[in-house]
């Protein structure tokens with residue numbers, strides 16, 4: 001019987017000819033990523049079990065990217081980065097992107113892609129739930145905890161239950177006011193925050209294949225918000241071109257078998273999708289942007305691994321150009337490469353950077369996770385009071401971006417930009433037609 | 434597993450996410466440091482909405498309820514192992530929920546921290562925080578003392594063997610990794 005991409009990758013990596021959903025298998029790991037929040041705990045587990053002078057299984061397969069608590073005065077946060085640095089030195093890690101050096105990157109999921117750590121057919125684990133982002137490159141990628149990551153550091157493998165696959169197809173071209181964020185918010189709103197628990201979510205259709213790699217990453221990034229184990233998009237020419245530019249390691253393209261079996265297949269007509277919003281305090285609390293005109297906002301936030309990539313800023317800048325924001329608007333590039341892109345990329349001769357400043361945003365934050373997860377009290381853009389924020393990030397749980405008194409609405413960069421102008425939730429079509 | 438857990442329950446609803454279990458500002462605490470682990474315990478569930486009952490009393494490190502009853506999708510959100518660690522450090526032995534997010538479930542199992550049981554019955558609507566229960570881990574039954582009713586817990590399957598071993602390291606040593 002045929003297999004889905006996810007099943008095939010897990011079969012390859014567990015050295016079997018075939019696997020079935022529900023089976024437990026031990027898979028070999030191609031990349032293990034950790035960061036400053038979970039890295040120190042992972043290293044602690046690794047040393048406790050493999051010994052204080054143990055060596056990791058492969059020093060080219062562990063990637064450490066500090067990104068969460070970087071620009072803060074908090075001492076424990078600094079201590080945690082020190083632990084990563086010492087470990088990277090001790091293990092002669094090839095890929096450690098240190099804070100305060102020219103090697104600093106920013107948000108791990110975007111940095112992994114930029115630095116060529118994502119390749120079709122591979123298995124990636126990361127101590128961060130949004131590790132599923134890398135599925136956009138046709139690989140199996142999912143989030144794990146410290147203990148599992150500590151185990152992988154020594155053993156190079158991990159047991160996994162083979163998930164069933166739910167397939168989501170977007171038929172037809174996407175309207176210009178619709179972004180990947182709208183597609184994924186629509187799906188999560190339809191199936192609920194536990195609608196894909198323990199399953200793989202695969203995205204397909206010409207709507208999906210018309211998206212650039214960054215937009216595809218946004219789709220896969222939020223599968224965890226539906227409880228999904230991994231998100232995946234079968235590689236096409238665009239994927240291969242992108243990956244070959246960033247990585248010179250060989251890889252194997254894995255595609256669905258013709259007769260692969262799915263848990264379910266759901267098809268949407270792209271032209272029927274409208275700009276979506278997830279209301280507080282759950283990513284599945286869906287509404288259309290145009291239904292929420294009466295919601296007054298105090299802050300807009302454009303950033304994170306979901307909504308802080310070049311594609312996100314290009315969309316937001318296109319809409320903001322020639323307008324002024326009427327509420328506090330925070331811009332945080334995910335990585336240094338994106339930050340540089342804001343300066344070099346122009347629209348009608350003006351850089352995105354200048355477009356944001358001229359529109360009246362609160363400067364431009366330093367690249368990293370920043371207020372996407374609240375973080376220490378001095379974090380840039382953190383919601384410290386009863387703020388009502390519209391954000392391009394991925395979670396709006398109580399207190400996620402800071403104060404538990406605050407409220408967060410999730411939306412696409414276009415919708416966030418339009419709302420920043422009016423100070424109310426605004427359908428971007430009002431500024432696009 | 435040949436033991437019984439007796440004690441009070443703490444009752445929660447659906448979609449208790451990891452930011453509610455342990456808010457992000459405490460993630461700078463290092464779970465492998467005993468003092469900081471204890472501190473993580475003292476912050477367990479402080480992220481619940483502001484009108485909720487407190488799980489841990491002011492100034493305490495451990496909860497008075499070693500058992501949590503919850504609805505659907507317990508532990509959704511981030512991969513932070515700090516979440517089951519903080520519950521474990523606060524003295525939680527087991528959770529009985531309708532369902533779990535997969536990373537929380539795996540973390541609890543692979544680190545051998547607590548038993549993430551499921552019950553096909555929605556218990557969180559029938560029970561109140563502070564009520565006494567007895568859980569028989571052998572028989573997989575659960576007695577609600579105020580009503581005398583006995584409920585069955587679903588089997589944990591392979592995960593149970595891993596917890597019984599004490600986590601993934603011991604499990605792999607015993608059963609190998611093939």
Ligand code: SF4
Nearest residue numbers: 107304305369372373
């Ligand atoms: S940007 Fe937000 S969601 Fe992405 S890794 Fe950082 S904290 Fe997590």
